[in-house]
Amino acid sequence: MTELWNGFVKALELIVTLDPEVMQIAGRSLRIAVTSTVIASIICIPIASLIHFNQFHGKRFLVSLIQTFYSVPTVAIGLFVFVFISRAGPFGGLGVLFTPTAIVVGQVILITPVLLGLTISALSGVDRALLDTARSMGASGWQMAVLVIREARFAVIAAVVMGFGRAISEVGISLMVGGNIRGFTRVITTAISLETSKGDIELSLALGIILILIALIVNIIMNRIQQR
């Protein structure tokens, strides 16, 4: 018990003194997850609008399929990306295996279903009469989509935040295609798993606390936005 307590105190020390190693890892984690979330949002919000605004055969099936992939295991995506970008894979020539880029690619794939699905349900929450109104006011298809996303902005932001949360907390992808290379692809989650198995509880705890803090801050910001 004292060991745990000492570890906890030392972890706080590492955070308060802005230990370079800790800060570097946390910064990288944030950078990678934010990049993934931004890219995924740019891809998913328009596609979600397309799916929502168009009636086509198999739409319901597509939406359930998307929802099924909400909980796809991160290691499965890690494996999938690995196969594609490893030297023998179709994109092996790009040489992105064990780089932050590889992690971003994996995370984008990971959070795409969540972002798509939640954005679609966010858009579905918008009153149909609002669409009729916009159309009668002379909005074109895209103008309507922009308006509806704007009307559903809080729910869309919530979807983006959910995606971010899943990206920053995943470990499977970062480990498999990032490789946990110190000073290059080591992120909070991979560092925690490595340091814990090495017995360096302090560093693990410090990073764990930071991860929880990030989650907390993101949630506070989201609540603030939604209350406005």
Added chain:
Amino acid sequence: MAFIETRGIRQRRDGGDILKNINLRVERGEVFALIGPTGAGKTTLLRLIDLIDTPTEGRIFFDGVDVTASERVRLEARRRMAFVLQKPVVFNMSVYENIAHGLRWRGAGRRQVHERVEGILETMGLNEYRKRNARTLSGGEVQRVAIARAIATEPELLLLDEPTANLDPVSASKIEELIADIIKRDSITVIMATHDMVQGERLADRISVMMNGEIVQTGDPRSIFNTPHNRAVAELVGMENILDGTVVTNDGEMSTINIKGTIIEAVADYEVGTEVSVCMRPEDITVALARTSTSARNSLAGEVTWAVSVGPVCRIEIDCGFKLVALVTKRSAEEMGLKKGAKVFANFKVVSIHVIRRR
């Protein structure tokens, strides 16, 4: 060609026809009212004219162009119209932004949008709400924003769906006044749906009566109100007294009609023996205590069975072999002592009777 024309419009939904063979012509500058009970298809027709929906069958022409064609043509046509929905929905943004959106969607420049919205806020009396989120407004205010938003784009055609149906009486009369102002000022073409006959009479140049997805009668308000084509229309336009009878004599101009043994005279030209419905407005029936020699050719003795005050007037039900409803002023009702059981004479002129052939 008329400004707006529909040809053989049919709209099917859930296996039933909501609209059947709608042929409508509305001229530029005309104020046209669609009147009918709830569920007659008025909203469906307005949505088709606004090109929000597409008809199952038939064609719509806007300013001479067949707008059943491509989406691009429809969008262009739609941008020359405006539609105020029955339950308007405002966007979750300021009143100013709500009004500005239609202009922005049409590619109007910053300055143009600003000037136009400022002007509209002023004329619609919405200046104090400009920065308020439109979602926080009351029903009447929302309706005003919806109308402001519609006329901001200077539409050539304004479609109104029951513009006052969901409002309290004060807001309703304010909105109606506003619409009357817009009609007078902008010489705009208007098609409005309403179930309020009197509103149609007050605002419209021409009226179509819709029932069960069909247009049953079209004409100027006077003809609709005075000479309804059938019993249903008569009921709709407030002919409270509709009595079934048979034509007994006909001299080519004047007829006598037997209603349950009572003979009345009317201006009608139907063959002897024709089954007819006799329609009278309650305000056209006068009530007297004695048989007086008035210009009214019909004077029927009866007994008051029910008397109730309705605002400034008194509604009297008289049994004279059949039930007649009459409206008299409160004062004369008091003077004559019109209570249940009072013996009275119901007088009505031959010209105030409208006779319809029964099918």
